[in-house]
């Protein structure tokens with residue numbers, strides 16, 4: 001990870017131990033789309049990143065270069081003039097996150113939405129599990145032992161799943177057997193303002209480790225795409 005925040009420290013300390021665990025899945029994100037200016041605007045030097053500053057110039061009917069707009073982005077954020085950040089929408093494909101994470105994530109109501117994989121329509125037979133980071137456990141032996149316990153429970157859930165599936169139980173009831181560590185996948189649609197709010201709450205050390213890990217992955221990605229809209233989080 002290029003952009004490091006101390007709140008991320010240790011989260012991946014036992015990642016290697018998880019590699020061969022039963023149906024283990026690690027989180028991954030992929031940018032699917034991002035608002036881009038029209039050809040006419042692009043010809044004037046406006047980019048996805050400078051859309052907020054460019055549109056905010058309406059208030060004074062001012063004009064500026066690309067560099068001016070990058071600087072203005074940062075000023076707008078410091079002034080909390082944030083509506084213009086809604087000009088930039090991101091669409092991510094997120095995999096390897098748990099049902100537990102989904103419960104927390106979907107509490108965010110403004111400027112964000114999802115399409116999750118349906119556990120009514122998609123069979124669980126191929127589904128994976130998200131194992132906890134256990135970053136607060138210092139002993140490798142203890143971490144291994146805890147992972148083995150999770151593994152046992154995940155295998156057991158799948159065994160019972162197959163057993164009652166054989167008796168004709170449908171997906172929508174079968175899914176009730178699955179622990180909250182069951183992995184899911186989603187497309188998330190979020191604008192830059194809402195993403196900042198998500199980072200404010202979920203990059204913080206007080207946030208639960210899995211959603212903090214996801215926030216960290218997304219933060220590192222948007223820092224590559226539109227740094228001026230997010231880099232103040234590094235301060």
Ligand SMILES: Cc1cc2nc3c(=O)[nH]c(=O)nc-3n(C[C@H](O)[C@H](O)[C@H](O)COP(=O)(O)OP(=O)(O)OC[C@H]3O[C@@H](n4cnc5c(N)ncnc54)[C@H](O)[C@@H]3O)c2cc1C
Pocket residue numbers: 107108109110111197201202206207208
């Ligand atoms: C560390 C941490 C611990 C948490 N623990 C728990 C917990 O134990 N139990 C639990 O149930 N939840 C918990 N939550 C979830 C939390 O209460 C929020 O539901 C979640 O973080 C979404 O935040 P939000 O409402 O600010 O976001 P959004 O829903 O995206 O809202 C964004 C902003 O819009 C405004 N807004 C949105 N809706 C309204 C409204 N109806 N009225 C007025 N203003 C509005 C607010 O300014 C809000 O901050 C926790 C969150 C964190 C970060």
